[in-house]
Amino acid sequence: MPDLFHPQMMDYLERLVPKRHEIMLEMEARAREIGFPIIGIAGGQFLYLIARMMKATRIFELGSGYGYSTAWFARAVRENGGGVVHHVVWDENLSSQARDYLGRLGYSDIVQFHVAEAVETLKATTGPFDLIFNDIDKTGYPASIPVIKEKLRPGGVLLLDNMLWHGAIFNPADASEATRAIHETTRLLTQDPQFISSLIPIRDGIMLSYYVP
């Protein structure tokens, strides 16, 4: 991540997160090693906090990678009394790594795996969901919002990662498709009276949007 914050900020926030299960530490080490864009330690703790606070038992993730964010949600769902977390990624290899990690964490009974395009999978899956987390390719964000609104329960929560987009959103000359998609998604969520939204500046920015009942 570039220097969006005080140089000690992310390290400080991460040190406030209690020690994770050794397999989650393994997943964190792997992200560092191969440069894979997981939500990060403070980001994961934030997803977990929201899921616990709202007692979520039905969670749908779009763009799940090898299952790090899924592990935080599965932990919350287990502690909330059980339920389901949908893990969706279009790479077979990442899905199989996720099955391995989440199996070793003891969450096989909670996580449902889909190897497919995430928005199409959400469309085809029976809702409603308490919480939807979106981390797909950023160009896909704007078109995902109407589908998410159909599947989120009133009173539910939408979380989206990368809403600061490495600071690219501060550059008015950046007209790349991904940056325009982040601006458009921000507009869609902050100007929609059906959502109350706040952009949380953890790592690359997590948008928290409450779907008003």
Ligand SMILES: C[S@@+](CC[C@H](N)C(=O)[O-])C[C@H]1O[C@@H](n2cnc3c(N)ncnc32)[C@H](O)[C@@H]1O
């Ligand atoms: C940023 S990574 C996910 C990180 C994960 N949420 C975590 O924090 O551990 C996004 C993943 O979703 C996949 N992906 C991107 N767009 C997708 C889409 N439309 N449908 C399915 N998978 C997608 C990418 O290939 C990548 O593996």
